[in-house]
Amino acid sequence: MTAPTAAGCAAPDQAAPLPASLDLEKETVITGVVRSDAGEAVPGAYVRLLDSTGEFTAEVVTSPAGQFRFFAAPGSWTLRALSRHGNGDTAVTAARGINEVAVTVAS
Amino acid sequence: MSRDTALVSADWAEKNLDAPGVVFVEVDEDTSAYDTGHIAGAIKLDWKTDLQDQVRRDFVNKSQFEALLSERGISNDDTVVLYGGNNNWFAAYAYWYFKLYGHRDVKLLDGGRKKWELDARPLVRDAVTRPATQYVAQEPDTSIRAFRDEVVAAIGTKNLVDVRSPDEFAGRLLAPAHLPQEQAQRAGHIPTAISVPWSKAANEDGTFKSDDELRRIYADAGLDDSRETIAYCRIGERSSHSWFVLQELLGHRNVKNYDGSWTEYGSLVGVPVALGDEPGEA
Numbered sequence: 301m302t303a304p305t306a307a308g309c310a311a312p313d314q315a316a317p318l319p320a321s322l323d324l325e326k327e328t329v330i331t332g333v334v335r336s337d338a339g340e341a342v343p344g345a346y347v348r349l350l351d352s353t354g355e356f357t358a359e360v361v362t363s364p365a366g367q368f369r370f371f372a373a374p375g376s377w378t379l380r381a382l383s384r385h386g387n388g389d390t391a392v393t394a395a396r397g398i399n400e401v402a403v404t405v406a407s
Numbered sequence: 408m409s410r411d412t413a414l415v416s417a418d419w420a421e422k423n424l425d426a427p428g429v430v431f432v433e434v435d436e437d438t439s440a441y442d443t444g445h446i447a448g449a450i451k452l453d454w455k456t457d458l459q460d461q462v463r464r465d466f467v468n469k470s471q472f473e474a475l476l477s478e479r480g481i482s483n484d485d486t487v488v489l490y491g492g493n494n495n496w497f498a499a500y501a502y503w504y505f506k507l508y509g510h511r512d513v514k515l516l517d518g519g520r521k522k523w524e525l526d527a528r529p530l531v532r533d534a535v536t537r538p539a540t541q542y543v544a545q546e547p548d549t550s551i552r553a554f555r556d557e558v559v560a561a562i563g564t565k566n567l568v569d570v571r572s573p574d575e576f577a578g579r580l581l582a583p584a585h586l587p588q589e590q591a592q593r594a595g596h597i598p599t600a601i602s603v604p605w606s607k608a609a610n611e612d613g614t615f616k617s618d619d620e621l622r623r624i625y626a627d628a629g630l631d632d633s634r635e636t637i638a639y640c641r642i643g644e645r646s647s648h649s650w651f652v653l654q655e656l657l658g659h660r661n662v663k664n665y666d667g668s669w670t671e672y673g674s675l676v677g678v679p680v681a682l683g684d685e686p687g688e689a
Contacts, residue, residue, distance in 0.1 A: 312437075312585070312586070313437075313439075319587065322587055326588070327587060327588060344524065346521055346525070348611070349584050349585075351572070351573060351574060353573070355572065355573050355604060355606070356572065356604060356606035356607075357572045357573075357574060357580075357583070357584045358572070358583045358584035358585040359493070359494065359585070360585045361440075361492070369585070370584045370585055371582070371584055371585065371586055371587045371588050372580070372584045373574065373579055373580055373588075380611075382521075382525060382611060382612070383525070384524075384525060384527055
């Protein structure tokens with residue numbers, strides 16, 4: 301795993317530790333785990349970050365342990381997860397630093 | 408160009424996995440996705456190591472492209488079907504690249520890897536090797552590639568389409584939100600550019616919206632059909648997706664992708680930058 305760089309645009313490994321260079325005084329990290337309604341982590345789910353108007357902002361694929369992570373800005377966001385087990389939405393009001401959010405998917 | 412010639416469905420792909428003369432190619436920036444499972448028979452191209460010059464910030468040149476395709480076993484007569492993750496961003500970039508070097512028959516798999524996975528269609532881990540070919544590329548078709556001077560000259564005269572997210576357009580974010588935000592370039596957009604996020608053209612499962620829906624999206628955003636168009640994003644892959652929609656699905660003429668995009672423009676000295684949600688003045 302290498303830290304994501306300006307040259308790249310692909311979603312980085314969602315299970316990797318935060319890059320050491322990351323300044324949590326400045327970054328707004330929205331992170332968490334996607335679970336099924338039975339409480340099991342869902343790997344390979346597509347998690348979409350939608351802005352306050354519902355417009356798409358970014359998308360990542362969850363790690364084997366169901367983890368996802370976004371670098372956003374303070375404000376209101378919606379997380380929407382798509383998976384073979386169903387879909388789910390969670391609203392989040394994010395502040396600078398790390399914001400932990402759980403998303404549940406159900407068919 | 409039209410949807411019938413530029414796009415194939417997942418159903419079509421599944422029926423044509425073994426069809427002679429059809430080569431499936433997965434394109435990603437991070438090819439670990441391919442290694443954990445890929446469409447049967449598909450080879451991989453790495454956006455960063457295969458399609459970019461490793462020293463200068465530029466494409467691989469004609470002879471490098473010929474060497475790459477020859478080594479991977481793609482011939483001039485093959486139908487190349489591209490797909491990938493990130494809603495086909497990098498596959499669309501590769502599509503544009505294949506067009507730039509004059510490949511005759513290239514198509515995008517609608518929905519890419521995402522739809523394929525969500526549909527629970529089969530993926531395999533088998534190593535794929537194809538016999539080497541003698542690929543011959545054409546000279547690059549710069550009618551579909553925009554460079555920085557032309558972009559600066561286009562302010563207030565051509566359609567500039569910024570396909571990044573609204574927050575990147577306005578200058579509130581500097582990168583797509585799955586990446587850290589500390590970047591060298593200034594935030595904002597090219598003055599007079601309209602904001603049409605690439606994602607408006609795609610359904611949630613990564614497939615493209617219908618032609619009627621697509622036409623309405625660009626018309627509502629104020630795209631002037633009578634003018635030439637330049638699309639840009641941050642590094643040129645999301646704008647390849649929108650270039651594909653405008654030129655290959657909707658059949659617009661004179662659409663260019665500015666692959667320098669915001670990482671170049673936002674670092675230029677002395678060029679105008681607009682902030683906020685409005686296009687801004689020339």
